[in-house]
Amino acid sequence: MSSTPANKKIFDTALLKRVFQMAAPYKKKVFLSFSLAVLLALVSPIRPYLIQITVNNYIKSGLLDWVIRITIIQVVFLLIETAFRFLFSFTTAWLGQTVVKDLRIKVFNKVINLNLSQFDRTPIGTLTTRTINDIESINDIFADGLIPIIADLLSIISILVVMFVVDWQLALISLAPFPVLILATFIFKESVNRSFIKVRNAVAALNAFVQEHITGMQVVQAFAAEKREYAKFRKINREHRNANINAIFAYSVFFPVVEIIVAISTGLLVWWGAGNAVHMSEAEASEMAGKIISFFIYLNLLFRPLRVIADKFNVLQMGMVASERVFKVLDNDDYIKKEGIYAPDKVAGSIEFDHVSFGYSDDKYVLKDINFTVEPGETVALVGHTGSGKTSIISLINRLYHIQQGEIRIDGVPIESYRLDSLRRQTGVVLQDVFLFSGSVLDNITLRNPAITLEQVQNAARLIGMHDFIEQLPGGYNYNVMERGATLSLGQRQLLSFIRALLYDPSILILDEATSSVDTESEKMIQHAIDTLISGRTAIVIAHRLSTIRKADKIIVLEKGEVREIGNHEELMEKGGFYYALHQSQVRELKTQS
Structure with missing residues (x-):
C-alpha cells in the first residue's frame, strides 16, 4: 500500500x-x-x-x-x-x-x-x-x-x-x-x-x-x-x-x-x-x-x-x-455499471456463450472464444485440468465479472439487459468452499430474508434430507454455526448451501466441485441433494467424479481457456481425444487408490 x-x-x-x-x-x-x-x-x-x-x-x-x-x-x-x-x-x-x-x-x-x-x-x-x-x-x-x-x-x-x-x-x-x-x-x-x-x-x-x-x-x-x-x-x-x-x-x-x-x-x-x-x-x-x-x-x-x-x-x-x-x-468505478430493466419472474434456463473472451486483467485472457449452448433443463458438466477456465465460466453467468468480448445470453436475452438482482435470483450457486456467516442455521439458509418463513426452510431441508440432522443440533434451526461454519463439517456446510439454493428456487443451478473432499456418507446425501435440485432445472456442474460426469446430458471439455470438445460421455469416449485421456487418467487414479 x-x-x-x-x-x-x-x-x-x-x-x-x-x-x-x-x-x-x-x-x-x-x-x-x-x-x-x-x-x-x-x-x-x-x-x-x-x-x-x-x-x-x-x-x-x-x-x-x-x-x-x-x-x-x-x-x-x-x-x-x-x-x-x-x-x-x-x-x-x-x-x-x-x-x-x-x-x-x-x-x-x-x-x-x-x-x-x-x-x-x-x-x-x-x-x-x-x-x-x-x-x-x-x-x-x-x-x-x-x-x-x-x-x-x-x-x-x-x-x-x-x-x-x-x-x-x-x-x-x-x-x-x-x-x-x-x-x-x-x-x-x-x-x-x-x-x-x-x-x-x-x-x-x-x-x-x-x-x-x-x-x-x-x-x-x-x-x-x-x-x-x-x-x-x-x-x-x-x-x-x-x-x-x-x-x-x-x-x-x-x-x-x-x-x-x-x-x-x-x-x-x-x-x-x-x-x-x-x-x-x-x-x-x-x-x-x-x-x-x-x-x-x-x-x-x-x-x-x-x-x-x-x-x-x-x-x-x-x-x-x-x-x-x-x-x-x-470513486472506484469497478462495479457493474450497465444494468438492464428486464426482470422476468421466471426464465426457462437456456444459456448461450457466443464468442466469449474474458480475463481478470485486460492483457491476459483466461477464456478464449468460448462457444456453447445449454438447453432448458439440461445438465452440463464442465471438465478440464486446473486452470482450464471452469470456475471463470460459472462466474460470468451471473455477472460477477465483466467480459471483454462476445455475449452471454439467457433465454436469448443478453445478460446485460437483465436487472442484476433478477438475473442473480434466477441463478443458484453451490460452491466447493461454502462460506457460512456467524449466526444461526436459519439465518445462513435464508440470508436473513424476512420474507422466508421457517416452514419453507423446513420443507426445503426435508427435500434435501437435512431436516432431521438440523433438528438434532442444540437449538435446532437456531443453532449458531460460528464464523465460517467452523462447528460443521464440509459436507454439512455444503448441504446447508443446497437448502439455501433450493429455497430460492432458481431456474439455473451452478455446482462448483460440490461433491469433492467429502466422506462416502456425505457424498450420498449430497448426490441425493443434487438430484433433487437439478430436477427440472438447467444445471452446470463442475465435478471430477466420474459418476457425476456420466449423468450429464452434455460435457464441455476445457483446456487452457478454450473449448476442446463437446458431447455426452459415450460420444466423447468414442472420439478418443481430450476427454478420453482425462477419463482414463481418473480411472487409473481410482485403481491406484483402491
Whole structure:
C-alpha cells in the first residue's frame, strides 16, 4: 500500500469541500457550530477585562459592593462561556459522528457492489481499515479539526486585539517570544505529521496482516509457519511502535517548550510593568497593576489554544489523508455499471456463450472464444485440468465479472439487459468452499430474508434430507454455526448451501466441485441433494467424479481457456481425444487408490 507524502498540502480545498458536502444535510448544525465559534471568541476577553476594571477602580477605593457586583457578572459570563463551550463541543462531535455514520453506510454499500476482481486484488484488512479506522478519522475533521481550529484562531485574534487596545506597548513586550512559539509549533506540526502518516500506514498493514492470517490460520499451522509469520508480525508491529514513539517524542519536546515561552512572556510582562511603575504616579501604578493582572490572564488564554493548535492541525491533516483514502473507495468505478430493466419472474434456463473472451486483467485472457449452448433443463458438466477456465465460466453467468468480448445470453436475452438482482435470483450457486456467516442455521439458509418463513426452510431441508440432522443440533434451526461454519463439517456446510439454493428456487443451478473432499456418507446425501435440485432445472456442474460426469446430458471439455470438445460421455469416449485421456487418467487414479 502506498503511503501518503509527508509534505502533502494540508488544505486540499477540493477534498475539504467534498468532506463538508457530507454535512450538507445538517446545515443548521454547521451554522450553529460556526456561530458558537464566533461567540466564544467574543466572550473570551471579557472576564480578564472585568478583572482589570475591578482592580483599577474598585479594590483600591474599597468599594466592596462594586467588587461583589463585578464578581457576580464575571461568574455569569463564566457560566455563559462554559455553556457555549459545551454546546460547541457537543455540536461538532455530533456533526462528526453523524457524517461518519452516513459515510460508513455509503462506503459499505460501495464495497458490497464492487466487482469481485477488486477483492482479488485488495487485501480484506485494507478495506476493513478504510471502512472502520479511516472513516472514524474523518470525525476528527469536525470534532477536533477545522471548526475547532477556526474557533481557536478567532479566540487568539480577539484576545490579541483587546491586548493591543488596552496597552500596545505591554502587548508587544509580553508577546516578544511569540515568533519562537510559532517556529516551534511549525517544527512540531511537521514532525508529528510525518509520524502520524507512518502510523496510519502501519495500522493498515497490521489490519491486513492480522485479517489475512486469522482467516488462513489453518494453513499457517499446517505448515508449521507460526515462527516465520510471528517474526513478520513483530516487524510490522515494531514499525507501528516506532512511528508512535516519534510522535510521543515530539509532544514531549513541544509542550515543555511552550511552558518555557509562557514563563518568559510572563516574566517580561512583570519586568516591564514593575519597571515602569516605579516612575509612575500612584494612580498610574494602580492602573498598571490591573493591566498586569489582566495581561497575565490574557497570556494564559492566548497560549491555551496555541498549545493544542498544532496538534489539531495534525488531526485535521490525518483526517484529510483518511478522507482521501475513503473517497478513493467511493470513486472506484469497478462495479457493474450497465444494468438492464428486464426482470422476468421466471426464465426457462437456456444459456448461450457466443464468442466469449474474458480475463481478470485486460492483457491476459483466461477464456478464449468460448462457444456453447445449454438447453432448458439440461445438465452440463464442465471438465478440464486446473486452470482450464471452469470456475471463470460459472462466474460470468451471473455477472460477477465483466467480459471483454462476445455475449452471454439467457433465454436469448443478453445478460446485460437483465436487472442484476433478477438475473442473480434466477441463478443458484453451490460452491466447493461454502462460506457460512456467524449466526444461526436459519439465518445462513435464508440470508436473513424476512420474507422466508421457517416452514419453507423446513420443507426445503426435508427435500434435501437435512431436516432431521438440523433438528438434532442444540437449538435446532437456531443453532449458531460460528464464523465460517467452523462447528460443521464440509459436507454439512455444503448441504446447508443446497437448502439455501433450493429455497430460492432458481431456474439455473451452478455446482462448483460440490461433491469433492467429502466422506462416502456425505457424498450420498449430497448426490441425493443434487438430484433433487437439478430436477427440472438447467444445471452446470463442475465435478471430477466420474459418476457425476456420466449423468450429464452434455460435457464441455476445457483446456487452457478454450473449448476442446463437446458431447455426452459415450460420444466423447468414442472420439478418443481430450476427454478420453482425462477419463482414463481418473480411472487409473481410482485403481491406484483402491
